[in-house]
Amino acid sequence: MAAVDMDPDVARRLFEEGATLVLLGVPQGTELGIDYKSWQVGPRFRGVKMVPPGLHFLHYCAVNNPSCGGEIGPKKGLFLTLKPREIVLATWDPQEEDLNFSDSQNEEEVSRTRDNLRELDPFLGPYPYEIMRKWVSLTDRLTQELVSELQPLSGRICAFADVIPELQLKHTKDRAEQNLPRNDKACQSMKEGLDKLPKMKQREGTELRFSHIPSQTYPPGATPAQVTQCSLDLSYALETVLNKHYKLQPLNVLGELQFAFVCFLIGDVYEGFEHWKCLLALLCRSEEAMRARKDLYLGLIAVLYHQLGEVPPDFFVDIVSQNNFLTSTLQDFFQCTNAPGIDSTLRKRAEKFKAYLVKKFRWDFDADLEDCAPVVVELPEGVTVD
Known part of the structure; x- marks a missing residue:
């Protein structure tokens, strides 16, 4: 040193x-x-x-x-x-x-x-x-108390998960009882080979304890109209997360966003990146929450400003599809901040942040979303798709 x-x-x-x-x-x-x-x-x-x-x-x-x-x-x-x-x-x-x-x-x-x-x-x-x-x-949003809640019980954050077999099957007889294929038989396909591998689970106490983001974004018993609305505006799902994990201190969710980012950026933990993406998408696509929680979203802009300053411009681009998930996520965010009823301070701060990103990364947030819509293909008469 x-x-x-x-x-x-x-x-x-x-x-x-x-x-x-x-x-x-x-x-x-x-x-x-x-x-x-x-x-x-x-x-x-x-x-x-x-x-x-x-x-x-x-x-x-x-x-x-x-x-x-x-x-x-x-x-x-x-x-x-x-x-x-x-x-x-x-x-x-x-x-x-x-x-x-x-x-x-x-x-x-x-x-x-x-x-x-x-x-x-x-x-x-x-x-x-x-x-x-x-x-x-x-x-700056991360406290030791929050770290203690999010980090593994073991106290160590590891780049590679510590995994063990779900079942201890040491003998052929044990595998037969579980109706699993024998290892001494040649594999006829990739699937058969994968089936022969033992199912693994993460060792207890080594898991990162991120907030659970619900896959169902609408309330129980929702009408079709409510399901559609809650799928477009994720505020219900966001409020579910905040009420469960951060009811007294909702801005701590920004600390979790920072924790996930540091785990990935410095700790090489890919799971941190995946959670950062999911949590960011939840925040950026919650228009009603932006009306009710101005301070949370002013804080989000500040957090993202510093985080995005630490990554190269092409970092978020999917190599296969050339689709920048962050561009589409932030495009939704900027559309929401321009919606009726959004606090003027938040709207102006978002506009400045957008201008900064356009200048730094040359991202286009004004592309027509219809360009990304599914293409409807007309099939010839008599042709069906199974």
Whole structure:
């Protein structure tokens, strides 16, 4: 970790008030980072100093035989909320290829480390202060309480899901009882081969605990007209999510949006990206909610402004269909913000955001939606489609 030029007053304040992560035994070559920056660990590394108090994301990838150009393992990470002058201790567990933070609960060990900070100082890299503003802009709606509700019970956010077989079928007899195909029989098709694979499930306690977004967007017993309306305007589904998870603090849903984005952008968790897409679509297609929840949507624009500043213009384009899901989602959003009854402040803010996106990404939000409508094909007389 190379030292970074820093304003002397800022450096002095961080030296006096900053927290310290003492990370012992991390193998040389391990990729380790905090927030929006990462490094390859060298032989002298013992941790990170001068960490600004607040919420941070520590992440790392184990490397197999780095001296021989070994392979990099999947990324793991965890959120930490650090207090001024706090010392957090962790030791690398080579068997689990993970950091063990149990020493942080030992007051004597923490006190001994604090007394030895002067000797440790040459082996501690300074927090990369130049990324602090960017990190705060990506997580300003995220609190430790919200993180605790969303992250896995294990406390670790992993790029690859930890999966185990749904059923422990060690013998052929066990498979026969479940009416599953035998492994010693040649497969005649791809489907048969897939059927032979054991059904997997995520290990309990390792699942991200995102809010459940209902697949049914209309209330029970809805009339056909209500079903149509609730399919076009997703406000009912959004209110269902808010009432279930964020009844007292509805703006916390923006914190969940940030959590999902950070899990994907920094933690390499694809599930985070998928949830971010679903949650964003729900928010952007809820016209009635925009009339009732101005502050939520003003906050959404601010969150998206910072998030979209961190991705390349073609990131959201589907390679196969060349369909940019974000363009269509935001096109719906901007149409809703122009609807009757929308607060003028929200409408003006949305117009400025739209102009910013057009300039930065050259996205066209004014394309005729009829161009995307299904094409009706006339079949010759007597021809039917099964």
